[in-house]
Amino acid sequence: MLKYDVVVIGGGPAGLAAAIEAKNDGVDNILVIERDKELGGILQQCIHNGFGLHVFKEELTGPEYAERFIEELKSMNIEYKINTMVLSLTEDKTVHAINPKDGYMTIQARAVILAMGCRERTAGAINIPGTRPSGVFTAGTAQRYINMDGYMVGKRVVILGSGDIGLIMARRLTLEGAKVLAVVELMPFSGGLTRNIVQCLDDYNIPLYLNHTVINVKGNHRLEGVTIAKVDDKKRPIPGTEIDYDCDTLLLSIGLIPENELTAGAGAEIDLRTSGPVVNESMETTVEGVFACGNVVHVHDLVDFVTEESKRAGRSVAKYIKNQLSNNRTGFETKGLEGVSYIVPQKVNIDNVDKNLELFLRVSKVYNHVKLVIKADQETVKEIKKRHLAPGEMEHIILAKALLEDKNFKNLTVEVKEED
Amino acid sequence: MDKQELTCISCPIGCHLEVTNTEQGYVIRGNQCKRGETYAISELTSPTRVLTSTIGVKGGFLNRLPVRTNSPIPKDKLFAVMEIINTVIVNAPIKAGDIILKNLLGTGVDLIASRSISE
Numbered sequence: 151m152l153k154y155d156v157v158v159i160g161g162g163p164a165g166l167a168a169a170i171e172a173k174n175d176g177v178d179n180i181l182v183i184e185r186d187k188e189l190g191g192i193l194q195q196c197i198h199n200g201f202g203l204h205v206f207k208e209e210l211t212g213p214e215y216a217e218r219f220i221e222e223l224k225s226m227n228i229e230y231k232i233n234t235m236v237l238s239l240t241e242d243k244t245v246h247a248i249n250p251k252d253g254y255m256t257i258q259a260r261a262v263i264l265a266m267g268c269r270e271r272t273a274g275a276i277n278i279p280g281t282r283p284s285g286v287f288t289a290g291t292a293q294r295y296i297n298m299d300g301y302m303v304g305k306r307v308v309i310l311g312s313g314d315i316g317l318i319m320a321r322r323l324t325l326e327g328a329k330v331l332a333v334v335e336l337m338p339f340s341g342g343l344t345r346n347i348v349q350c351l352d353d354y355n356i357p358l359y360l361n362h363t364v365i366n367v368k369g370n371h372r373l374e375g376v377t378i379a380k381v382d383d384k385k386r387p388i389p390g391t392e393i394d395y396d397c398d399t400l401l402l403s404i405g406l407i408p409e410n411e412l413t414a415g416a417g418a419e420i421d422l423r424t425s426g427p428v429v430n431e432s433m434e435t436t437v438e439g440v441f442a443c444g445n446v447v448h449v450h451d452l453v454d455f456v457t458e459e460s461k462r463a464g465r466s467v468a469k470y471i472k473n474q475l476s477n478n479r480t481g482f483e484t485k486g487l488e489g490v491s492y493i494v495p496q497k498v499n500i501d502n503v504d505k506n507l508e509l510f511l512r513v514s515k516v517y518n519h520v521k522l523v524i525k526a527d528q529e530t531v532k533e534i535k536k537r538h539l540a541p542g543e544m545e546h547i548i549l550a551k552a553l554l555e556d557k558n559f560k561n562l563t564v565e566v567k568e569e570d
Numbered sequence: 571m572d573k574q575e576l577t578c579i580s581c582p583i584g585c586h587l588e589v590t591n592t593e594q595g596y597v598i599r600g601n602q603c604k605r606g607e608t609y610a611i612s613e614l615t616s617p618t619r620v621l622t623s624t625i626g627v628k629g630g631f632l633n634r635l636p637v638r639t640n641s642p643i644p645k646d647k648l649f650a651v652m653e654i655i656n657t658v659i660v661n662a663p664i665k666a667g668d669i670i671l672k673n674l675l676g677t678g679v680d681l682i683a684s685r686s687i688s689e
Contacts, residue, residue, distance in 0.1 A: 188631070197636035197684060199620045211622055213636050213685035217666050297624055300633040325623060325652050344584030348577050349619065353645065537602065538584075 154229075155179040155471050157245050157259040159236050159412065162191020163453050164444025164460040165265035166219040171464025172263075173226050177471050181257065182223070182230040183247055189223070189230060190216030191267060193453065195294045198318050200345075204454035215453060239264075239416040241437055261467050264413055264427070264435070264442035265460065268406040268449055270315075276404060278310075280367030283374070289315040289403040293322070302326060304399025308376050309333045310364050312340040312347075314451075316403025321350035330356045331395050334378050336363045336385060339516050341405070341542050343451065363387065364400070373398050406449045416440055423492035424448040430497040431507060432466035432475060433459065441467050448494050448510065451544050455510075466502070476501035482526070482554075482562050489513050489520075489566030491541070498562065500554055507554060509547040513539045513566060522547065523567050527559040535569065576613060580605040589614060618642035622684070625655055625670065630662030630687040637670055639679045647675055655681060662687045 155177050158165045161184030169182050188194065193201070196212030203209060206218070223230070234249035245257040270288040278286075287295075287303055293315065295301040307328050309316045312335040320330045333351060338361050340347055351358055359378065365387045366377040380391035408426040418435035419428040426447040427435040434441050443463035444456040469475040481499040486492055491514040498507060517539040524532045524547065531553045539545065547564070554562070576587040578601060589610050590597045596614060598607045612618075620642050624634040643651060651674050660670060664687045671681040 194685070197624060197638075198622045199638060209620070211636060211638055211684040214666060217685055297636065298632055298634055300624070300626070325621075325648065344577060345579040348579045348584075352577070353619070 151244075152181075152255060152257040153179075153259075154181045154257060155260045156181070156263060156467055157243075157257055157261075158182045158263040158265055159239070159245070160184065160191065160265035160267055160444075160446070161186070161189040161230060161232070162265065162267050162444065163193055163216065163219065163456050164267065164446070164463075165191075165263065166216075166223055167457045167460035168263045168265060168441075168443055168464040168467070169228050170219065170222055170226065171461040172467045172471075173228055173464075175465055175468030177468050180228050181259075182228060183234045183236055183245070184230060184232045185235045187233055189220045189232065192290070195290070195297045196318075197297045198322070201453050204452065205457050212453075219457075236412060239412045239440075241417045243439055261439045261441065261470050262416075263463055263467055264410075264440065264446050265444050266409045266412065266446045268408045268445040271402070271405040271407060273402060276402075278364055278367055280376075281369055283367070283369035283372055285369070285373030285398050286367070286400045286402070289313070289319045289401045292399075292401055293319055296322060296326065302328070303401075304328060304373075304397075306331060306395075306397040307399040307401060308364070308378070308395050308397045309401045309403060311335065311403035311405070312342050312358060312360075313403040313405065314342040314346050316401060317342045317346040317350040319401055319403070320356050321354060324354045324356065328399075330354070331397055332356070332378065332393075333358045334362045334364060335360050336381060337361070339540065339542070341403075343542060359393075362391075365392065367400065373400055376400055406445065408446045408449065410446060413440075413442065413446070418442075421492065421496055423486075424494060426494075428496045430481070430495050430499055430502075432469070432499075432502050433463035433495070434466060434470070434475075438477065439470060441470075448492065451542070455544065455546075459510075469502075482559055484509060485561050485563045486511060487563050487565035489515070489517065489539075490564050493564060498554075500551065503551045503554075505551055507549045507551060509549065509562075509564065511545050511547065511564060512541055513545065514541060516540045517566055519569050520566050521569050523565050524549065525563045525565075526554065526557055527561060529557075529559075531562075539566065574614065576610055578606040578609050580609050617645040619645050619648060621648055621651055623652060623655055626659035627664065627687055628659060628661050629689055630664070631689075632687055635660060635664055635670075635687055636684040637681050638684050639674065640682050641679045643674065643677050643679050647677065650675060651681075662689045 193212035193216035201215040379387040443460040627635040
């Protein structure tokens with residue numbers, strides 16, 4: 151059996167940053183396991199720019215952002231295995247993995263960092279009516295075909311869902327000579343960043359239909375067309391609003407799901423709101439010594455935020471290995487109330503908080519001119535004015551440790567309230 | 571006097587801007603801060619974008635090499651530049667930052683590799 155202090159599962163931006171930070175903080179014996187043929191994760195197919203504004207203060211493409219971390223990892227002599235699939239993780243932190251070179255292996259770790267990221271929701275998840283021809287792809291699959299493998303996916307394209315990957319692909323396909331006929335969004339607002347709507351759709355005169363969905367898929371072998379329709383406030387198609395498109399390709403950009411089969415298998419509690427593990431201030435799951443960071447915990451808007459969260463996880467793991475992490479399990483829980491769909495971390499042991507407690511949350515709809523009210527049980531500890539809140543934009547709250555220390559309370563709540 | 575509507579992309583708020591071209595210059599309304607004005611004027615006078623795409627690569631670990639312009643180029647040249655770069659095939663090895671094409675269409679902007687590809 152192989153033995154490591156820390157095994158990092160996943161060699162994307164989260165795993166790379168966590169491993170580098172743990173090594174910087176004095177952990178020597180680290181192994182990063184990646185299932186793809188190279189490190190870098192999804193960044194390698196995200197060839198557009200806009201990465202790194204927070205971490206590097208410049209606008210990089212995905213591959214450039216990844217390469218900086220991969221080079222750093224290699225220069226620090228952190229071990230990694232590519233083409234390696236983790237089959238299971240047990241509560242005692244044994245990792246079962248397999249690859250074509252080493253075969254089947256078991257690895258005993260003192261601590262594990264889960265950094266498996268997320269995957270896309272597929273057509274099967276949303277019951278699209280009609281036939282099942284070829285030409286229906288998730289946006290990320292099309293992105294990989296075009297940007298890494300060099301295959302064009304189609305000529306006339308409709309995109310369902312206005313998540314950022316869908317918007318980015320609308321521009322990418324247009325530049326490569328395809329005609330993107332429409333982006334269709336079920337909700338009254340886009341799930342993507344406004345800057346992507348402007349840069350990817352408006353720049354190329356691609357129409358965005360809000361409150362619309364695909365109600366029919368046509369074609370036997372290859373996709374021949376789709377029908378879209380407006381929906382009412384109960385998301386039912388409204389008769390008479392149908393628009394038919396002749397198209398050979400339908401891309402789906404309908405959400406991302408944290409990939410947590412290994413997490414659940416290890417016995418860690420999963421938060422149904424994030425679909426990721428319940429974590430504490432140190433990014434430790436409910437299984438002692440098993441940490442998690444990045445999109446496996448909750449889906450982030452920007453890789454920069456993944457990097458920052460993963461560095462925190464790396465620092466916590468180093469403390470854990472050195473027995474410097476307080477395992478006092480009492481503390482408080484965070485709860486999203488009115489207008490808040492989730493908060494990470496879900497549990498907090500204030501002893502492990504340095505100066506500030508950082509909360510990450512999403513709201514459930516678009517708000518203008520409101521405030522976020524943070525309470526320790528009934529007592530208001532902070533109010534933050536917000537000109538604009540949207541589900542597509544993660545909110546970040548910083549609370550000074552002094553505000554929460556030496557108080558006896560069970561729940562730290564956050565809610566959206568109208569401004570006075 | 572012509573009026574135009576824009577969405578500011580300087581920050582996540584995405585202000586809805588109304589820009590009027592007057593004899594005294596552009597008058598911008600709807601912006602909540604100064605950056606909206608700067609964005610609107612640049613967007614209406616000389617809009618530019620960084621172009622990212624891929625080119626063919628031979629003898630490498632992958633079939634496509636991601637590339638980008640090293641500065642923004644005028645928006646109306648995006649498709650013309652795509653036509654040029656779609657004809658380019660390079661040989662591995664490539665280092666991130668290697669210049670692939672110099673001075674694209676006389677803009678002074680170069681096309682560079684956005685990753686390294688080994689043989």
